Amino acid sequence: MVKSPDVSVIVPVFNAGASLEASVQSLLDQTLKNIEIIVVNDASTDSSAETISRLESENGNIVAIHLTENQGVHEARLTGLKKASAPWIGFLDADDFARPNMFEAMHRAAEQQAVDIVVCGSYRVTKERKPIAPKIRFKSSKKIESEVFEKFSRFEFGTGSLWNKLYHREVMAPHADMHFPWRQSLNEDLLLNIGCFYKAESVYVTHEVLHEYVLNESSVTSTTTNAKAYVYMYRAYALAVSSFSELGGDVLVRIINMYRAQLSWSSYIIGDVSDIVVYEEELNEATELIYRSYPLALALLPPRQHPARVGAKVALKALARKGVSLLGLDAIVFKPRE
Incomplete structure (x- = not known):
């Protein structure tokens, strides 16, 4: 277990045995070493549980959580959020990749710029990490200290996704109990972000592309x-x-x-x-x-x-x-x- 980690990264997992280890490895390979990796197994029925347990036993900075009932990605993330101990919170999907300096660069920007949220670019890639095309990219880096929510609501920070952002826990933690009356399978990221960007007083957008989004033709979004x-x-x-x-x-x-x-x-x-x-x-x-x-x-x-x-x-x-x-x-x- 990492003592007083700088960043906690939450990875929700459901039947991601084929991609999980490579995604988690991209977090283990981060240049920011003081990182806590919280992997939430949402009652997977494939080999995910075994892979997670093995990775936890081999790496002191991985925290494994095994849910006994499948609750959906939103609830899995909330469970991980309650366990996170770092002052900064990030997310990674179990089939995507963090580039080696992703969380060091975002954490450095967060601390130096004294902001509540940092947003980076993302690149579409194949499962083998071969580049396809930009998914989200910003022309320049800048700090935003006025009309944060208004700009967010105009999608000036890109999409409502969680996986290309780093949040100060003070803007994210209040939503750890944001439970819904039904399971929400799409757009659940945006719902959390609405709360976070409403509370945020400042945001730093970096021109660096630090995240890799795997184009998966069999995903819920694609099908x-x-x-x-x-x-x-x-x-x-x-x-x-x-x-x-x-x-x-x-x-x-x-x-x-x-x-x-x-x-x-x-x-x-x-x-x-x-x-x-x-x-x-x-x-x-x-x-x-x-x-x-x-x-x-x-x-x-x-x-x-x-x-x-x-x-x-x-x-x-x-x-x-x-x-x-x-x-x-x-x-x-x-x-x-x-």
């Missing part, structure tokens, strides 16, 4: 249909509205605009209303949560850009014929043609 992606995003929107409704209207409007922007992206555009009807229960559950938390959010969500291929009137008639009673769906799923 999800547009309809299912929409449902995941809408449910994330409901969680965001519910979780942060107490922050007031100005903050909620920025959060709403973030989800409006995302729902205008091509991967969430629905071509046929029948594709989404099968998710009536999930959509109703999310809609009811929004209604209880901030009803106006139902009317404000329709995206401004790229109208859906199915017009609102056609969509609603089709839903009516199918006897669907999705609360507020006329205001949410389809944007009228202009």
Whole structure:
């Protein structure tokens, strides 16, 4: 066990036996040696548990946590967060890589710049770490000390991912109990980041590309249909509205605009209303949560850009014929043609 580590890195794992060891090795090879690696096994059914236990026995700075029931990546990260002992918190997915100087460079920037969050670039790579193309890149390094949340909500710091950021524990730890009423499989990173960037007073963006994102064609993100992606995003929107409704209207409007922007992206555009009807229960559950938390959010969500291929009137008639009673769906799923 590392005594008073500088950085704790949390690695959630579920059936990642094929990639896990190489990813953890990229953390063991860090130039920052005073690092705590917390590997959370989310009740894997493959060889992940054995690999984690072996790595822990061979390396004093690895802390293994084995969950007895599969809870999902968000809950696995929260479990790791509660165990983390360092003043700085980072994350790595079990199929990605940290470049050798990733956490030394980010930790140095965090300390020298006296900021709450550091953000770096990321490069898409193959499983063999062969470069494909930039995923996130910043033209220059800079410190931001004003309008942090406003800039975050405009995606000026890139995506809402956790794996290319280093957080002071004071902005991350308050969200260790951010539990959701359902398992959120996509966009869960952004929900944590909303809380962190709202609390952060300063951010340092570095032009260095320090993270490697493995392009995995079989991942949840890659294999999800547009309809299912929409449902995941809408449910994330409901969680965001519910979780942060107490922050007031100005903050909620920025959060709403973030989800409006995302729902205008091509991967969430629905071509046929029948594709989404099968998710009536999930959509109703999310809609009811929004209604209880901030009803106006139902009317404000329709995206401004790229109208859906199915017009609102056609969509609603089709839903009516199918006897669907999705609360507020006329205001949410389809944007009228202009």
